[in-house]
Amino acid sequence: MTIWTPSLDDRPGPRYLAIADALANDVARGALSADSRLPTHRDLAYRLGVTVGTVSRAYAEAERRGLVRGEVGRGTFVRAPAAPDAPPIRFGSAEDGDDATVDFSLNCPYEPDDSGFRATLGDLAASPDIRALITFRPGAGGRFHRAAASRLVARLGWEPDPDLMAITNGAQHALSAVLAAVCRPGDTLLGECLTYPGIRAAAELIGLKVRAVEIDEEGLIPDALAEACASGPAKALIVQPTLHNPSTATMGEARRDAIAEVVARSDLTLIEDDVYGHHPTTPRRPIVSRIPDRTVFITSASKCLLPGLRTGYLAAPPSLHEAIVDVIRTTSWMASPLEAEIAARWIDDGHLDRIVAARRRELARRAERLRDAFAGIPVRLPQGSFHAWVSLPEGWTTESVRAAARDAHILIPPTEAFVLGRTAPPRAFRLSISHTSRGQYDEAIPRLAGLLRQPRSRSLAVI
Numbered sequence: 001m002t003i004w005t006p007s008l009d010d011r012p013g014p015r016y017l018a019i020a021d022a023l024a025n026d027v028a029r030g031a032l033s034a035d036s037r038l039p040t041h042r043d044l045a046y047r048l049g050v051t052v053g054t055v056s057r058a059y060a061e062a063e064r065r066g067l068v069r070g071e072v073g074r075g076t077f078v079r080a081p082a083a084p085d086a087p088p089i090r091f092g093s094a095e096d097g098d099d100a101t102v103d104f105s106l107n108c109p110y111e112p113d114d115s116g117f118r119a120t121l122g123d124l125a126a127s128p129d130i131r132a133l134i135t136f137r138p139g140a141g142g143r144f145h146r147a148a149a150s151r152l153v154a155r156l157g158w159e160p161d162p163d164l165m166a167i168t169n170g171a172q173h174a175l176s177a178v179l180a181a182v183c184r185p186g187d188t189l190l191g192e193c194l195t196y197p198g199i200r201a202a203a204e205l206i207g208l209k210v211r212a213v214e215i216d217e218e219g220l221i222p223d224a225l226a227e228a229c230a231s232g233p234a235k236a237l238i239v240q241p242t243l244h245n246p247s248t249a250t251m252g253e254a255r256r257d258a259i260a261e262v263v264a265r266s267d268l269t270l271i272e273d274d275v276y277g278h279h280p281t282t283p284r285r286p287i288v289s290r291i292p293d294r295t296v297f298i299t300s301a302s303k304c305l306l307p308g309l310r311t312g313y314l315a316a317p318p319s320l321h322e323a324i325v326d327v328i329r330t331t332s333w334m335a336s337p338l339e340a341e342i343a344a345r346w347i348d349d350g351h352l353d354r355i356v357a358a359r360r361r362e363l364a365r366r367a368e369r370l371r372d373a374f375a376g377i378p379v380r381l382p383q384g385s386f387h388a389w390v391s392l393p394e395g396w397t398t399e400s401v402r403a404a405a406r407d408a409h410i411l412i413p414p415t416e417a418f419v420l421g422r423t424a425p426p427r428a429f430r431l432s433i434s435h436t437s438r439g440q441y442d443e444a445i446p447r448l449a450g451l452l453r454q455p456r457s458r459s460l461a462v463i
């Protein structure tokens with residue numbers, strides 16, 4: 001570990017900024033070399049006479065500026081500076097929003113290590129057949145990319161036929177394409193009464209009616225689904241059986257069997273959205289394996305690889321495949337072959353396994369922090385989940401907690417955004433544990449917990 005004790009004497013202002021500025025200065029003048037390990041938070045705090053929280057904030061700020069990276073179980077390391085004459089990415093971090101705000105509203109993974117991405121871009125640039133990536137590919141995507149996608153899905157316990165797969169620009173694109181292929185304006189879509197907001201948005205875009213189906217701790221309830229089917233015609237059902245967004249519910253085998261039975265008795269097309277399926281250490285066999293002729297299965301690179309890789313995968317029954325590929329052609333001709341190629345290489349060369357393993361470790365570390373900080377506040381946060389589902393302590397409402405968090409420069413999403421149909425929002429909120437840098441997370445989680453513990457007066461009687 002590097003012994004680094006910066007002098008802060010001539011640096012006025014907040015101590016955490018002074019430390020981050022000193023770090024930037026020492027990296028720039030070469031006093032701290034690439035990959036050197038910085039002192040632990042406790043050690044540096046002791047030597048500078050500041051609190052551990054101040055050092056955590058300083059390291060979070062340095063991480064945000066791209067000066068350091070945190071590695072699970074190993075510590076904080078100085079990053080290699082960018083090549084001085086390489087042109088910057090033009091939208092860079094300037095478009096990433098307000099730096100002082102900690103964003104717990106986005107369910108996308110934070111990836112501190114970009115070395116694999118750089119290396120693969122280098123390999124591709126040196127590849128003799130790079131021309132394959134600069135021209136049109138078939139609407140369903142290249143055969144090699146579909147085969148890699150099939151191998152990815154096979155890890156869950158069901159292997160789709162690559163000829164019945166299609167590559168899309170992300171799972172959101174896949175969801176919209178399937179809905180547009182299966183439904184007509186005015187048709188009814190069934191879905192969980194709380195669900196990922198992108199589903200409602202896609203349904204609205206096509207002019208679908210939605211009918212909400214009750215959920216419990218295991219997700220969609222089979223009897224409630226049967227009732228919803230009996231209450232009027234419906235075209236399709238969207239369901240998230242694993243690490244449901246937002247409630248975190250995962251269906252067991254019996255629940256999956258029961259849902260498949262209800263769908264098999266109906267005229268519904270099942271759309272199985274499984275973007276989180278690769279993160280539980282015990283994979284869950286998808287529902288599609290039980291009723292492949294009635295189901296379109298969807299997953300993507302955004303959670304198990306990188307959110308900026310806009311590559312989604314779907315597996316469709318023979319009766320729907322061509323209609324869905326037609327929509328892909330109509331909406332974007334084909335998915336980006338460059339990104340599909342990167343994802344396919346990573347599925348096969350072990351990079352995906354390394355990313356998922358590191359992400360599981362980091363999510364577990366963050367979950368532990370959250371459970372410690374939130375002790376006494378009911379939180380659902382199963383292994384592998386990118387988000388927690390937090391029940392509101394007495395006195396809080398979903399609006400008041402959001403406003404108070406915003407005043408503390410913490411973003412949480414509105415619970416209403418997850419509500420399908422006319423269901424009243426529950427007294428809970430989704431807290432994404434995956435998106436912020438590690439430093440920001442560790443600093444802000446105890447602050448948010450402290451805020452939730454503050455007693456809230458009941459609303460005053462109207463005078």
Ligand SMILES: Cc1ncc(COP(=O)(O)O)c(C=O)c1O
Nearest residue numbers: 107170171172196245275300302
């Ligand atoms: C349940 C669910 N489905 C689909 C998506 C969209 O995934 P993608 O980023 O691949 O478009 C998300 C993104 O958060 C999600 O949570």
